[in-house]
Amino acid sequence: MRISVDERIQGTNLFFREYLEGYRQRVHKYYSDAFNKRSDSFPLMKPTLMFAVHLDKTTFFLFIESDQDHVENIVATDEQNQEYNEMMSVPDHIREEYITQICSVAGNKVIKRKSLNDLAGLSSNAFARKHHGIIPGAGFKWGEKEADWDYRVYQLEIAIVKTVKFSADFPLFDIDAITARVNDDQFRYEFEESIKAYNAGLYLASSITAAVSVETLMKLLFIKHIGKSRLPQKYFITNLVEELKAKEIVDEKMYHRILSINQLRRGVAHSKTGKVEQWDAEQIIGSIKIIVESLF
Structure with a gap:
């Protein structure tokens, strides 16, 4: 059921x-130390203007620092x-630029972007009357x-800064052979950053970061075997591997292996203690080697 623009405007004003x-109470209660060290990682702590761009089928939110x-x-x-609607097959960043143009603001002024689906967990009727x-x-x-999400990003930013000086050599196998086999710059970058960490x-x-590179591998396989034009607008490891299994590009064993990686990633990302064992990282990295050697 499509939600009218008027309903979405009212919902926008309410939320x-x-x-x-x-957002701000959460940061003050749990992330004050991180905010004091790196306030830019929590952009909505500052006074904020939110543009809500209401299209026929959905709504996009652009957040701008304001007074x-x-x-x-x-x-x-x-x-x-x-x-x-004619831009559905173009890369996300081009559609984002178009939404920014509708708001008549410079792209570098946008501190955060969201869609109604992002906020409501893929439920576009959340703003129904x-x-x-x-x-x-x-x-x-x-x-x-x-x-919570911005804190996770903050953790990754700090980690990446710390890993710049570390090698991308992996003690258990040669990662150059893996990246050469895939031959994709995005995958190489993500995988090497994972090894540095x-x-x-x-x-x-x-x-x-290793799990992100698994998602990239699934995207590359999807484009190769099913087609870029059929790539979902919102894609994740799970919905990509479901399609790949349906097309018999991955077998049952590989399908469950990839789902296990995703479950491990989710467990890691939502760890209450924030502690992750070396074994967890090795499991995902080792699985990437198996995926590449089997499917590329």
Whole structure:
């Protein structure tokens, strides 16, 4: 069921301030030390202008640093909707640039981007009128989750800085043979950064970055065997490997191996203690070797 633009505008106005409040309370309560060390990692702590761009089928939110918290709703014209709908097969960053142009702001001013689906967990009817009574509470929780996400990004940023001086040589096997076999710059970068983090003893960063490279491998396989035009707008390890299994590109054993990697990644990313063992990182990195040798 498509939610009307008017419903989404009302929902936007209801969630915005609670979203910021949830975010800021979370940062003050749990991440104050990180914020004091690197305030730019938590951009919504500053007064924020949020543009809400309402297209026919969805809504995009662009956050801009401002002198006060406020929201501006922009309803796309018929021409803008048509132009956006014609961009479904182009890379994400081009569509993002188009949304930015609708707001008439410079891209470098945008401190965060979200879609309605991002906020509501892929449920585009979250702003339906029947849900308006619970939107403020939901907005607060969405803000808390966003603060948690920014803290994870902060951890990775710190880890990457620490790993710059570390080697990308892996003690268990030759990673050059793996990256050469895939022959993709994005995968090479992600995999090497994972190895650097591993060598630095930063197993959380290593595991998460390695899992990102698995997602890249799934994307490359999907494009090669199914086609770039059929790549989902929102893709994850799980939905890509489901399609690859359905097309018999990966067998049952490999399918479950990849799902296991994803489960391990999720466990690592949501660890309450933040502690990740060397074994966890080695399991994901070793599985990447098996995936590449079997499928590339």
